[in-house]
Amino acid sequence: MASRAPSADVVVAGGGVVGLSAAWEAAQRGLSVHLLDPSPGRGAAWVAAGMLAPVTEATFGEESHARMFLAAAARWPDFAARLTRATGMDTGFQACGTIAVGLDASDRAAIDQLLEFQRGLGLDASRLSASECRALVPTLSPAVRGGALMPGDHQVDNRRLILSLIEGCARAGVTLTTERVVSVASDTKGAATGVVTERGDTVAAGTVLLAAGAYTPKIGGVPEGVVPPVRPVKGHAVRLRAPGDGPAFARTVRGLVRGRHCYLVPRADGSVVVGATAEERGYDTTVQAGAVHSLLDDARLLVPTVDEWEYLECAAGLRPGSPDNAPFVGPTSVPRLAVATGHYRNGFLLAPLTAEAIATYLTTGAVPPPLDAYPVDRHLPAARTGSGR
Template identity: 50%
Template structure:
């Protein structure tokens, strides 16, 4: 048996071309799209469909999330957003499961003069980049969303930003993987296997060894912590805690909000995402607290306080759930996509605030690389090697 064939088989002789470590929405999308290319794929995760997406609000907002200096990430996000309608329609057709994808748009608003000046500057930046966003007066913003506070000074309407339900999306991706022949190993990967300076698979907590021709590391905020990973192959992926609230909009209050609403309140970013089923998601804090996912009274208080300032009627709604998750942040807050310095190991991690948004494009780009061996040009700015190159410079 050749070395290539040996690497494509597990110890029990089950063939595996690609092994994905991590069953969040990124890992599942990569696995599903790769299996569609005809490769034999397996996923390792104790609870496929879990991860940060179960906590995320699911805003698909490449334009209103834009930060200065992030134009390559903007283009990647816009490309992914453009794929979302077809991506979710394909998932629903295959699985029969609704993903909660909605074409809603986003209204970003300013609550005081300083916020208005910042939002106006962002609008000018959008115009320089040729992005579609419309400036609104405070009165025009309140006409669109009557529940907004009377003091709203202005707004920025982006009709191209939308939303999806991360939990429903994850469930649909799990089912799509199952229907597409992806093997789901519901166990923990406890060690990356490396032989002759090449990644060859993983060892599970059960003691079982899974071998594969290529291994995709999609373990979110814990990606760089996998035992056996040689130093320097991946930069540190820092966990950034986000607390989030879920409220219920009674039928008598609907429509409470018609679109995603976001603002900067006391220097912190706040967003409200109304679901078609009456759920209202409010998020999210940004906390550098390591891997802690404790929901705190302070975090809940801050979100409710700021949300009340933006939409006063929100305090009348039932609070049904609180939660906290970990965003996987890379050193430049952009994802790591493609082959690493360790042959056989491919990265699909570091998506930070954009994991849900970038799921379709990540799945497509990685599947193309895994099937054809050539990294698509769109993924080039996000190569894991960019950090090693910076250190050399």
């Protein structure tokens, strides 16, 4: 039966890493928050590797994103520490650094080229010989031709973080309802007034935040041309376990294997995340044998002992892709309707920065730098950002 929940300052549709972080941060600022998600944290956030990689993610043609990535990375130590203080839980944040390695001569040349570009942007990265790579990660294949060290590219255990955020939200008084949002409710003037759930209940709020990752455009009740263009980009990731106690090796390894990208992210508990594919297949999360095969094949070329490791699982998730690979964070042209989506490959890296921007927006009406440089309407046909909260 349809009913009306007590109203909140903000209702968040979607509890992935972005929605949960925003809800937690908004609650820290004293706002009342209601978050709805049929399976909190089980979208792309559950599949992800959790790399926090401002330098390795800086690529040709996306020079302006580097500032945003560095600002996001700088917030991580404090964000993780505050969340641990609030919950008593370990997020698995590790300042471990990353090495990028090339398997053959052309892979090495490509890494050198990227390194020159990254250093040109003032990013912290240095060249490594093949033996220096193996000194840092002794299990690397003797075939590896060399690489680069990115000392500031770290990681968080995505699943530990999600569980910490859910606990943090509960302790901060966020109401969490495990229901799907079907549509945005609005008043006669078109302003958002809340959301309608799959059971037909209305949750009223001062501001509606759509943060359903790749599913954000599927939420109804919003006029066309308001929600920015976000598309699902499928990614498979395999999880393995190396024998013994402790991590398989000390830092993240990102490899180029005959032109294909492959990474191995070692967790403190001995598990290793191997990723990732990037596929344009719509809303499809089936795990495909060919993806498992090619990820394992590339991983074992970089680290041959992978053959001896335990296979745990493979999962596929949908990254919320945007046309320029930058997120959409802030108000839409509909009064009192905001979005936080489009984080593509960097939802974990950008989560603290996004949460801070949303909390600031909710309390002051303005999105702070550097995310103000990425207005929500920048890819909509007639740019018209609303000022309504």
